[in-house]
Structure formats: structure tokens, C-alpha cells
Amino acid sequence: MNCDSELEQIIYTALTLQDDYPVFCPPPRDQTKSCSSLFAIFPDSYPGVENQGILQETIRELYSVLEIPQDPCLNRSMKHHLLEPKKTLSIGIYTKPASNQTSKGCKRPFCEEEQRECKKPRIETDHFLPSAPNRCRRRTIYSKEQTLFLQNQFHLNPYPDFVSRCHIAKITGIPEPRIQVWFQNRRARHLLRGTNSQVPQEKRSSSAEEPQCFIFRESQYPDLWG
Amino acid sequence: MNCDSELEQIIYTALTLQDDYPVFCPPPRDQTKSCSSLFAIFPDSYPGVENQGILQETIRELYSVLEIPQDPCLNRSMKHHLLEPKKTLSIGIYTKPASNQTSKGCKRPFCEEEQRECKKPRIETDHFLPSAPNRCRRRTIYSKEQTLFLQNQFHLNPYPDFVSRCHIAKITGIPEPRIQVWFQNRRARHLLRGTNSQVPQEKRSSSAEEPQCFIFRESQYPDLWG
């Protein structure tokens, strides 16, 4: 896979995260300044990438659609891919130092107490947090076709790396962090780990060998492409 | 609480699991060899525990009563407590490498397909597995006193940890996994949908402070002590 196609995958997957981030990230303090300050963090050039202009534009669109606030909330795999210095695709997104607000690296939506209240029907919780639509994301249900596809992918490789998860995310339309969680839970339930059996038995694929070839033909999962 | 009393609690609780494991674990292939091969997995000594002989004997009894097959099926909390290397109470139960049968680490009773069949009225499932009495455990009923005690404990702390659940299990005679399920269901019913009030409202106890003191005086629950 060349750089451009990989970049395309990553950006596409990042775009699918947009449903997550309005929940995870509080809105920026000053809406008027958010855009300019946000775009200012991009470097002027990205060595190793050919179409600089398109890349810049795509990244701006990426951030705009994601509604990433001053402190970008990317998950670890995302950060790793975007910030990895040795990759030829190193983009280099920098985060501004937190000013006054205690910006926690928020992969998690809320602290413990807020989480408690989140479980209640929310009668008295909406007198603040004006723009937050619904702070409770929980419990997304995947369709039959999505689950079937995930199960098939799990059978092929129960340990997909970030790029593979991006592929799966693109096909299923599920954000990549949800894919990651799904595989974690699936491994916990259906993969006996740690115990002794040295039978082949769905093992973590060796990092040395080529990642397993996934079946991404549309004809096999027409419902996902409806 | 010293090591011996904690060990006593854990072992007692493990013994109360006996009703669960004949369902969770398939019977060993060869009944005549199960005992000897089972006892062989114990180490010769347990550093940090005083009464080695009594401990050995207790563990043998533990395994015997639990009818644990070659691949012990302990739930995760149990494994964590029994295998935790830094605990002074580290017992160190080893599992034999699986020989020919595909032994799964089963917290769940059956695999996915078998699990499906369990939900059905079971018409065709009993032509094999001769000694299994009833593969569907479901629906234990707790006595008035047990329920009352659980409710009181729930009022004191709706989130008991493993050790606390072991205490409750010992007093009530209910296996620890059932205790856990009971608290989960209780929280779902009486904690979350409480549209009523942000008053003290039964919150998860902070991990910093001492775990709440449970009332374990026999005089309060005479019926539980026969």
C-alpha cells in the first residue's frame, strides 16, 4: 500500500470519529477563535508527502469536521500514526499547551460522579452545559451485518493493527475506537488467553510476518454498502 | 484482617461455588484419573503461608469439592486473588497444559452455539453428557433473610469489591458469583433509575477511604446462621 492510499484510509477513519468527539470533547471556550487557533498549529510543510496543498486542505477539513477543540482528543493509535516520526506519512499535529482549564487527555467522557448522573434520566442535569446535546453516548448497537463482518474479520485476525482497523471502520461505518473496543471485548470473551494451550487456536499474529489479508470485496457484504 | 482469616474467607467462598461448577465445567473425560492428575498440579510449598500442611489439605479439599477438571475454571476475581504474585496470600494454582481436548477457559458455561441451545427448552440435548444433571442452572431463589441481608449490605455499599462479596457470600451461603449478579441487578433497578434526588444517593465509595464497615454480627441475622 502506498502512502497516499494509507493516508486516505486514515483520514476517512478520522472522519468517522466525528460522532464520538462532540461527546468526548467539551466545546471550545471561545467559538470565534477556535478555528484560527486551531489551524495555526499545522506546520507549513510535510516532508515526504507529495501533494502538500491537498494534504493541508484535507487536514483542515479533517479537523473542522471532527470539531477538535484546542486540545485534540485523538486516541493512541491515531496519535501514533499521526505523530510517528519515522513514518513517511508523518503529518505532525501539535497540541497547544493547556492554558487555564485543566484539560485532561480525555478519551473518557466524564469523571465518576458525572458518569453517575449520566445514568439517570437527566432531569436536573441540563440546566448547565447548554450546547451538549446528550452527554450519554453509551451502548451503541451494531447491526447484524456489522457484527457478522466483525466476526469474520476476527476469525481471520483477532489482533488487527491500526490500519486494519481503519479498513474495517471504513467498511462497516463504525468509528475506529469502537472497532478497537469490539475486538478487545471479543478477545476477552472468545479467545482463551494466558492459559497454557499451545495449540494453534487463534493466536496473536506474529509481528514479523505480513498482516493477514482481509476480504474486503463489496460483493460479500452488500448490506454494508447499501 | 490477617492472611489466615482472609485465606479462610476466600476458601470458604470458593467452596460455595460448588453449585456453579458442575454446570460451568464439563466432567473430566476419565473419572478415575481426574483426582490424581488434579492433585499433581499443586506446588509443594506456598511461601508466606504459615500452616503449609493445612493449606495443602484445604486446597485439595477445595478442588475436590469444586470438582475442578484439569483446566480449573475460576472466575476472574478468584483468579486474581489466588494468582496475584504480590499478595502475601499468593497460593499459586497452576493449570496443566491442555493435552488433546480443547479446554476453554470458561467463565461462561458453554460456547456460543451451545449457549444458544441452553435457552431452548432442551429437548434434544440430553442424549449425551450422561452425568450432567441439568445443564441449565437458572433462577436460584433467595430466602427472605438472605434478601434482607443483601439489601442491608446494598444500602451500606452498593459496590462491594471481591473481598466484601466473599464476606457476604460466607454469611449468606450464596456463591460469590451470585452475589455479584445480585448487586448488578440491584444497582440496575434501584440505583440508576432513581429519578428522585441528588441527595446522598448511594454513591460508589471513594477508593481512598476505608471500605465501609459491614455489619456481620450474627445476632442481627440469626436465621442465616441456622
Next chain:
DNA sequence: TTATAATTTAATTGG
């Protein structure tokens, strides 16, 4: 039918 035990699964936390 209601109450509730049990099951499944996505999500969270901490290491």
C-alpha cells in the same frame, strides 16, 4: 403479570 435471576455486550478504568 410482575419481579427478578441470569445472560450478553459495549464501555470504562487501571496497569
Next chain:
DNA sequence: CCAATTAAATTATT
């Protein structure tokens, strides 16, 4: 990444 546990939703029993 894993282990443990949670809430949410559902299933199923009494």
C-alpha cells in the same frame, strides 16, 4: 494490550 468491572439491554423463570 489485558483484566476486571460496570451499565445497559435483554432473556427467561417463578
